[in-house]
Every structure is written in C-alpha cells, then in structure tokens.
Amino acid sequence: MTTTHKFLTMFEAIGLFVAVVGVILTLASRFSGRKGDRIVAAAFLLPTVALISVGLLYPGLKTIYQSFYNAAGNAYVGFDNYSTIFSDPDQRTVLRNTVMWVLITPFVATAIGLLYAILVDKARVEALAKALIFLPMAISFVGASIIWKFVYDFRPDQPGIKQTGLLNEIIVKLGGSPHQFLIDSPLNNIFLILVMIWIQAGFAMTVLSASIKAIPEDIVEAARLDGVRAWAMFRYVTVPSIRPALIVVLTTIGIGTLKVFDIVRTMTGGNFDTSVVANEFYSQSFRAGNQGLGAALAVLLFVLVVPIVAYNVRQLRSSEGR
Amino acid sequence: MTFGIHRRGGFPALAALAVVALAATACGGSSGGSTNNAGGGTSASPVAGCEDFAQYGNLKGKTVTVYTGIVTPEDQLLKDTWAPFEKCTGATIKGEFDKSFEAQILVRAKAGNLPDIGIVPQPGLLKALIATGKAVPADQATIDAVDKNFAPSWKDLGSADGKFYAPPQNANIKSFVWYSPKEFTSKGYTIPKTLDELKALSDKIAATGKKPWCAGISSGEATGWPVTDWMEDWMLRLYGADEYDKWVNHSIAFNSEEPTAALDAVGAYLKNSKYVNGGLGDVKSIASTTFQDAGTPILKGQCSMHRQASFYAANWPKTAKVAPDGDIFAFYLPGVKAEDKPVLGGGEFMLGFRDAPEVHAFQAYVSSTTWANLSEQGGGGRCVTPNKNADPAKAASCSDIDKLSISILQDPKAVFRFDGSDAMPSAVGTNSFWKQATAWITGQSTKDTVDKIEASWPK
Numbered sequence: 001m002t003t004t005h006k007f008l009t010m011f012e013a014i015g016l017f018v019a020v021v022g023v024i025l026t027l028a029s030r031f032s033g034r035k036g037d038r039i040v041a042a043a044f045l046l047p048t049v050a051l052i053s054v055g056l057l058y059p060g061l062k063t064i065y066q067s068f069y070n071a072a073g074n075a076y077v078g079f080d081n082y083s084t085i086f087s088d089p090d091q092r093t094v095l096r097n098t099v100m101w102v103l104i105t106p107f108v109a110t111a112i113g114l115l116y117a118i119l120v121d122k123a124r125v126e127a128l129a130k131a132l133i134f135l136p137m138a139i140s141f142v143g144a145s146i147i148w149k150f151v152y153d154f155r156p157d158q159p160g161i162k163q164t165g166l167l168n169e170i171i172v173k174l175g176g177s178p179h180q181f182l183i184d185s186p187l188n189n190i191f192l193i194l195v196m197i198w199i200q201a202g203f204a205m206t207v208l209s210a211s212i213k214a215i216p217e218d219i220v221e222a223a224r225l226d227g228v229r230a231w232a233m234f235r236y237v238t239v240p241s242i243r244p245a246l247i248v249v250l251t252t253i254g255i256g257t258l259k260v261f262d263i264v265r266t267m268t269g270g271n272f273d274t275s276v277v278a279n280e281f282y283s284q285s286f287r288a289g290n291q292g293l294g295a296a297l298a299v300l301l302f303v304l305v306v307p308i309v310a311y312n313v314r315q316l317r318s319s320e321g322r
Numbered sequence: 323m324t325f326g327i328h329r330r331g332g333f334p335a336l337a338a339l340a341v342v343a344l345a346a347t348a349c350g351g352s353s354g355g356s357t358n359n360a361g362g363g364t365s366a367s368p369v370a371g372c373e374d375f376a377q378y379g380n381l382k383g384k385t386v387t388v389y390t391g392i393v394t395p396e397d398q399l400l401k402d403t404w405a406p407f408e409k410c411t412g413a414t415i416k417g418e419f420d421k422s423f424e425a426q427i428l429v430r431a432k433a434g435n436l437p438d439i440g441i442v443p444q445p446g447l448l449k450a451l452i453a454t455g456k457a458v459p460a461d462q463a464t465i466d467a468v469d470k471n472f473a474p475s476w477k478d479l480g481s482a483d484g485k486f487y488a489p490p491q492n493a494n495i496k497s498f499v500w501y502s503p504k505e506f507t508s509k510g511y512t513i514p515k516t517l518d519e520l521k522a523l524s525d526k527i528a529a530t531g532k533k534p535w536c537a538g539i540s541s542g543e544a545t546g547w548p549v550t551d552w553m554e555d556w557m558l559r560l561y562g563a564d565e566y567d568k569w570v571n572h573s574i575a576f577n578s579e580e581p582t583a584a585l586d587a588v589g590a591y592l593k594n595s596k597y598v599n600g601g602l603g604d605v606k607s608i609a610s611t612t613f614q615d616a617g618t619p620i621l622k623g624q625c626s627m628h629r630q631a632s633f634y635a636a637n638w639p640k641t642a643k644v645a646p647d648g649d650i651f652a653f654y655l656p657g658v659k660a661e662d663k664p665v666l667g668g669g670e671f672m673l674g675f676r677d678a679p680e681v682h683a684f685q686a687y688v689s690s691t692t693w694a695n696l697s698e699q700g701g702g703g704r705c706v707t708p709n710k711n712a713d714p715a716k717a718a719s720c721s722d723i724d725k726l727s728i729s730i731l732q733d734p735k736a737v738f739r740f741d742g743s744d745a746m747p748s749a750v751g752t753n754s755f756w757k758q759a760t761a762w763i764t765g766q767s768t769k770d771t772v773d774k775i776e777a778s779w780p781k
Contacts, residue, residue: 071749071780090757090774154610156603160622180603183610183764269543271760272609286425287543288753288778289450 020047060302067295071288081296093273094280098304100189101196101260101276106253109197110246113204117212118234130209134202141199141262148195149267152181185273192274195263200256204249211245212238244319251312258305277301374692375410377463378683382412386684389430389437391423392670399704403696407687413680424752431456436675439684441491443670444744445479446751451673452482458674459485461682467689471709479740480671488671489689492697493708495727496551496631496666496741498652500617503645505626513653515660517559521590524597527626533600536625537592537608538616539760546756548613549763550743551666552592552629557584558664559657563737570742572779576750577772585768592763600625609763621649629655631668635723636703645722652723654730665730668741669708698728706731708738747780754778 024047028040070077085091113133120129136144153165157177163169168178181191215238223237239246261278268274270283277297285294392400397419404415418437420426424447427440431454442448451457460468460480468477468489480488499520506513511527514520527534539548558566561580568574569581591597592608599607601624602616614637617628621642628634632652635644642649657664672688674681687693694709698716705717705724708731717725730736743751754775762771 154603154607156599156601156607158601158603158624160624161601180606180610183606265543269545271545271757272764273761283543283753286429288749289428289747290749290780 063295063298066291067299069292069295071290071292073291077292081292082300084293085296085300090275091280094275094277096186097189097274098258098276100186101193101257102254102304104190104193105196105200105257106250108193109200109253110204110208110249112197112201113206113249114208114246116201116205117209118238121209121212130205133205136199137202137206139199142266144195144199145263145266148191148198149182152191152267154178154180154182182268182274183272188268188272189274192263192267195267196257196260200253204253207245207249208242211242215241244315247315248312251308251315254308255305258301258308277304371406372410374690375407375687378407378411378687379679380412381680381683384412384678384680385414385416386439386680387416387418387437388439388441388684389418389420389423389427390441390670391419391421391443392441393419393421396703399697399700399702402700403693403704406696407684411680411683413684415684427451438674438676438678438681440673440675441670442488442673443668444751445671445740446743446745446748448480448488448671448673449482449745450748452487456675457487458677458681459487460489460674460685464489464682464686464689467686471689471691471694471711473708473710473738475738476669476708479669479745488673489685490708491670491672491688492704493667493669493706493727493731494632495706495730496668497555497655497664498630498632498634498723499655500620500628500630500634500650500652501626502620502623502649503647503651504649505620505623511626514656516656517658520656524591524627528596532626533596533598533624534626535591535597536600536602536616536619536628537598538602538611538613539608539763540610540612544752544756545609546758546760546763547743548616548630549588549592549759550751550755551631551741552588553581553585553759554739554742555629555655555664555666556587557581557742558666558737558739559655559662560584560587563664563739566739566742570745572746576776576779577769582768582772585762585772589762589768606764609760632706632723632727633703635721652726654726661735663730663733663735663737665736665738666741667731667738668744749778749780750775 024043028043031037031039066073067081068076068078070080085095116129116133120126123129139147150164151166152168153163154168155161155163155165155178157172163172163178165178165181167181172178182188219237219241220233223233228237259278260276261282264270264274264276264279265282270276270279275283277300281294281297281301284290284297288294390397390400397417401415401417404417407413408415423440424444427436427442427447428450430436431451434456436456440451442451465486468480468486472490476490477486480486480490501513505511511523512519514523524534537548539546541547554566557569557580560583561569565574565580569576574580593605595605598605599611601619601622602608602611608616613630617630617634617637618639619625620628621639635652638644638650644650654663656662672685674685691709691711691713694707694712695716697704697707698712698714698720701719701721705720706727710732712728714725714728714732717728720728731738743755745751746755758766758771758774762768
C-alpha cells in the first residue's frame with residue numbers, strides 16, 4: 001500500500017462517514033412531533049450503539065466465551081481456567097500482588113496528593129511546588145519505570161565496584177550494604193507500587209487542590225470564628241466539602257491500578273513474584289499461547305473493575321441529585 | 323537441477339561492483355528472467371552479476387514484505403544481502419525490523435495482518451504459526467535448494483505435517499564459554515577438553531579466591547532464557563542427542579530423572595556461591611544482571627568464564643580484542659568425553675504467508691548458496707549460515723568467533739541440536755521455562771522448578 005493509496009482510503013472513509021451522517025440527519029429531519037423526537041433520538045443513537053457493539057460488546061462477549069475454552073480455544077473446559085486462577089500457586093501470587101496494588105496505591109497516592117495540596121495551598125511558591133509534583137504525570141509509565149529501574153539498580157558490595165543505583169548509593173554512603181530492591185519478594189512489589197504512587201500523586205494533588213480552592217470562603221470563615229483548629233478544620237470542613245472529588249480520585253487511581261501493566265512488564269517482567277492480573281493476562285495470551293486462561297484473567301479484571309465503576313457512577317448521580 | 327550457480331568462484335567478488343553498476347544501469351526489464359524459470363538457468367542474463375538470479379524471473383513492480391526481529395545494526399547487513407535480488411529481479415523487498423517480533427507475529431496472525439515473509443527465530447513459534455493455517459508451504463524450487471544446501475535436520479526443523487514450509491537463514495552456536503586468553507596464558511590455565519576438566523579448572527580458579535564464573539539472565543520479559551541454554555547444553559552433554567530430543571518432544575517428562583539431574587548439574591555452577599558471581603554479587607544477582615552486562619567482569623579481571631552464545635561477541639567493548647590471542651575469546655563448551663562434539667545452536671527460518679511467485683522466489687534465493695556466500699561476505703552478525711556448500715573463504719572479513727562457529731557447524735563429527743526451549747510449546751519455551759528458571763536462581767528448589775514446568779506443559 002503506497003502513501004497515496006493510504007490517503008485515498010482515509011478520504012474514502014471520511015466521505016463515507018459524512019454520507020452516513022447526512023443520510024441519518026436528512027431522514028431524522030423528516031419526522032416531527034412527539035413520535036418524531038423518538039425517531040430522531042433513535043437515529044442518533046443507532047450509530048453509537050452499532051459501533052459500541054462491534055468495538056466493545058462483541059469482543060467483550062467473545063472474551064467471556066473464550067475464557068471457558070482451553071489453551072488453543074478449541075475445546076470447552078467449563079470453569080477450569082477460573083479454578084486455575086484461584087488454585088495454581090503462581091496465579092495466586094498474581095492475585096495477592098493485585099490486591100496489594102489496589103489496597104495500597106489509591107489510598108497512599110490520594111493521601112499524599114491531599115496532604116501536599118493542603119500544605120502548598122496559598123503558599124508563596126504554590127505554582128512551582130505544584131508543577132514539581134505534577135511533572136511525573138507527564139512521563140509515560142514505561143519512561144517512569146526505566147527511571148526507577150536505575151534508582152533501584154544493584155551492584156555488589158565488593159572492592160572496586162561502584163553503585164550505579166541512586167538508592168543503593170545512598171545506603172552504601174550511610175554505611176549499609178546494597179539491597180536487591182526488585183528481587184526480594186514480597187517487598188519488591190512495594191517498590192513497584194512506589195512508582196505508580198509517584199506518578200499518580202500529582203494527579204490526586206491537582207484535582208484535590210482545585211476542589212479545595214472551590215470550598216466557599218464563608219464556610220471556612222464561619223468555622224474559624226467558631227474557633228476550629230487545623231485538624232478539626234481538615235476533618236469537618238475540608239474533607240466533607242471535597243468528598244466527591246476524593247471519591248473520583250480514589251476510584252480513578254483504583255481502576256488505573258487494577259489495569260497496571262507497563263510498570264511490572266518494564267521493571268521485572270512479572271518475575272520474582274511481582275506479576276499482576278493485567279501482566280499475567282498478556283503473558284498467558286500472547287507469550288504462553290494460553291488463550292483460555294488469558295481470557296479468564298481479562299474477565300476477572302473486568303469483574304473487579306465493575307464495582308468500582310458502579311460506585312463511581314452512583315456517587316456521581318447522588319452528587320448531581322443534591 | 324542446477325539453479326544457475328555456475329560461477330561460484332568469481333561471483334561474490336564481482337557482485338559488489340556489479341551492484342553499484344546496476345544501480346546506474348537499471349537492469350529490471352533487461353534481466354530477461356521471465357522466460358527463464360527454475361528448470362533453465364543455462365542461458366545467461368545479459369547483465370553482469372545477475373546470472374544467478376535469472377531463475378527467479380522478472381519480478382518488476384512486485385513487493386515482498388519481510389517482518390523480522392532482527393534490528394539495527396544487523397538489519398543493514400540483511401538488507402545488503404537483499405539488494406542484489408532487488409536489483410536483478412526488479413522486486414522490492416520491504417523490511418520491517420521490530421524487536422518485539424516474537425510477541426507481535428502471533429497477534430498479527432490472529433488479526434489477519436501478516437507480512438509476506440516472517441523471519442522466525444524459533445522452531446516452536448514456527449510450529450505455532452504453521453498451526454494457524456495461514457502459512458504457505460515452500461515451492462519446489464525452494465525445496466530443491468534446501469535439499470542441496472542443508473543437512474536434513476535443518477529441513478526437518480522447517481517442516482510440519484510432512485510438508486516443508488520454511489528454509490533456514492542464518493545460524494548461531496550457543497555452546498561457547500567466553501574467557502580471557504591473556505589470563506589463561508599468564509596463569510597457565512589450559513582450555514578444558516571435557517566437562518570434568520571444566521569443573522577442575524573452575525575449582526582451581528575458585529581456590530585462588532576469585533569467582534571463576536559470571537552470569538546474568540535478566541532480559542526484560544524474556545528474563546531467564548540464558549538458564550534454559552545452560553540446561554540444554556548439559557542435557558545434550560550428559561544424556562546425548564536422543565535423550566535430548568525426547569526431552570524436547572516431551573516423550574520424557576520435564577521432571578523425570580535426566581532433566582532434573584541436568585538442571586542440578588547446572589546448579590553446581592550457577593547456584594554455587596564459590597563459583598558465582600564475579601564482580602556482580604551473589605547467586606541472586608544473576609537474576610538482576612542483564613545478559614548483556616554479565617560477561618563484562620572478565621575484562622576487569624573479576625571473573626574468568628562466561629557461558630554465552632556466539633552473538634555475545636557484539637557485547638564486548640570496541641577496545642577489547644576478540645581473538646584467540648586477544649583480550650577475550652570463546653572456547654567450545656566441551657562434552658563429557660573429548661571426542662564428543664555436541665553443539666547447541668539456533669537459527670532463523672523464512673516462513674511465507676502469501677502464495678505468490680515473488681514470495682517463493684525470495685525464499686528460494688535465501689536458500690541458495692549465492693545468498694549464503696553474500697551473507698558470509700557481509701561480515702558482522704550475519705556471517706554464520708548452516709549452508710554446507712557456503713564457501714569458507716568468503717568469510718574472510720568475519721570475526722574469529724564466527725569463523726570458529728562456521729568450522730564447528732561444518733565439522734562432520736558435530737551433533738547439532740536446536741535450542742530446545744525454542745522448540746518446546748510456547749507455554750513452556752517462552753513462558754514457564756524462563757519464569758521458573760528465574761525463580762530457581764532466586765532460590766526455588768530444582769524439584770519444584772521441574773515440577774512446575776512439567777505442570778505447565780500443554781496437555
């Protein structure tokens with residue numbers, strides 16, 4: 001396919017899109033009245049529904065279907081793949097790690113973000129301080145992983161050998177002996193999680209800071225007049241006022257953490273007992289050639305994300321309802 | 323059939339000149355190949371240097387897309403071997419060089435977005451790709467070229483279900499131990515001729531307080547693969563080629579007696595804190611050291627030996643002289659007895675996915691001695707081919723280690739076996755074997771390791 005050919009195809013596709021939308025609009029405009037409104041709504045919804053069906057619903061159902069089949073995808077095995085996930089010792093380590101990630105990352109990242117937002121609020125160097133912590137957000141997960149791999153780098157404690165990793169250099173300078181951060185399980189998971197927190201804390205800080213600034217001044221002043229101290233102000237004024245934002249931040253980071261893949265793949269490749277569901281799904285599907293187990297892991301990931309999304313939606317509704 | 327390789331002696335010397343000349347004189351239509359198919363080859367093409375290409379016909383305007391995991395700087399060497407084919411037949415060979423070939427090719431097979439030819443570096447992946455039903459068997463011209471130029475074991479590796487698919491391209495040897503010739507000379511060490519001598523030498527060096535070996539298995543998501551090479555080398559040496567084949571084909575279980583003993587024999591080196599890990603740390607540091615960095619302590623005098631394939635030659639700094647009398651060189655990892663010559667190696671296969679004359683012609687070309695000589699002549703990482711008719715004299719610009727590899731591959735006593743993990747099903751060969759070998763290095767017992775790999779073998 002030549003470049004001109006590719007461009008022609010692109011213009012054809014755009015032309016087709018315009019034509020389809022044009023037809024739908026023309027048809028829709030012919031109807032009026034109450035019944036007409038419904039037809040118009042249906043006409044506008046139809047393309048979206050069709051595309052979601054093809055791009056999301058069908059692959060989703062197909063994945064669920066595949067998760068009940070064997071590695072090659074040609075024999076029905078019932079719930080075998082699911083029982084493997086919960087019985088195989090290696091898969092259970094994967095689950096344990098995912099639980100660690102989900103329990104630690106959102107709360108720690110949000111806590112750090114919140115603390116930081118309050119500390120720098122109205123400080124003189126607020127913009128600079130905020131930029132500093134927000135910067136990691138701009139770095140891709142893979143880039144961040146490579147940076148941190150160097151931070152954790154290990155060289156032995158032998159004469160004539162210099163540490164190349166930042167952390168080990170500090171440890172050695174303080175008189176300690178270098179540590180294999182990425183190898184000793186389960187602590188190595190924490191060092192991976194730290195990378196995610198480093199990235200996400202900036203996001204939490206930005207959203208929460210904006211929301212703190214939106215707290216009506218009169219509430220704060222009223223609280224002050226009542227003689228509220230810093231902690232009580234935080235506990236009874238700030239946190240309740242920014243509760244919706246807090247939940248959005250927590251759930252967003254939570255969903256992102258469940259899907260974490262890049263950090264694990266780049267830093268340990270899932271070795272040393274650090275694999276998580278998303279990474280294991282990739283390895284099983286595309287490296288081990290085990291479609292069934294891969295699909296089952298994908299379904300499990302979906303099932304785990306659903307409650308968080310549902311909670312998020314409910315919160316959104318109730319806050320709109322107020 | 324002759325395939326027009328008449329002028330073997332003078333051809334490659336001429337080729338380089340001819341290629342330059344051809345670029346200016348545009349030979350495309352004039353090569354007159356279209357009337358001159360596989361059977362012919364006697365009527366010479368009017369354009370100098372293109373005689374060997376007449377059999378492939380006139381392929382002007384045709385394009386063959388090639389997808390490979392071979393990346394810079396070797397991609398250029400590969401393109402150089404394609405250039406004469408492009409010039410003489412008029413076809414365009416479009417290369418796509420992508421490090422993650424091995425993972426992506428299966429994804430692309432599923433998505434129906436396949437190249438015309440994939441250069442597959444593993445027999446296991448090759449089998450998986452053929453099993454998708456999207457691969458195209460080789461045509462008769464390619465089969466004839468392969469029969470003529472390669473040992474039958476190479477043809478078997480490229481076949482499935484009695485049909486031949488993929489001709490071999492380049493090969494490499496893994497049974498090497500890198501060492502410092504300078505150190506060996508000054509300390510009076512001799513190159514071991516048997517496995518017992520290797521052990522004795524390791525003990526001798528360890529007794530001086532130096533760690534004799536250094537090793538590293540970190541390699542992104544492929545972490546662990548160097549251990550699989552160690553185990554294969556020992557399996558092949560301790561129990562012979564037949565037992566090795568049974569192990570690879572799963573006729574014997576992965577956790578049966580022989581493989582377990584072979585892994586333990588490797589453990590006597592890699593998990594022996596007296597032997598490892600010179601300049602890199604303790605046994606566990608093997609897991610965190612990248613395979614690229616693992617041999618470098620030899621140059622700093624921190625360890626003496628590093629078992630790694632021939633391609634490792636590229637990892638030494640430019641300042642180090644890689645030669646039998648230089649700073650660094652490799653010796654052949656010996657067998658149990660001095661007369662045993664088991665060789666573990668790897669290679670690449672050209673698997674076609676489109677049934678078209680230009681695709682078949684290109685496969686036949688890579689199977690030819692013309693191509694093998696060009697590849698040898700190009701030097702660098704593309705020197706070694708398993709083509710038994712390749713002219714060793716063409717390898718003049720190749721490194722000493724590649725010349726050693728070529729001589730080992732052409733030794734009639736050599737028993738060549740393919741990298742076993744590459745031939746195992748991908749659930750084992752590119753997943754559990756790597757993973758469990760890594761866990762083994764960081765402390766898992768040999769029994770647990772072989773049991774877990776056996777459990778992961780697809781039923």
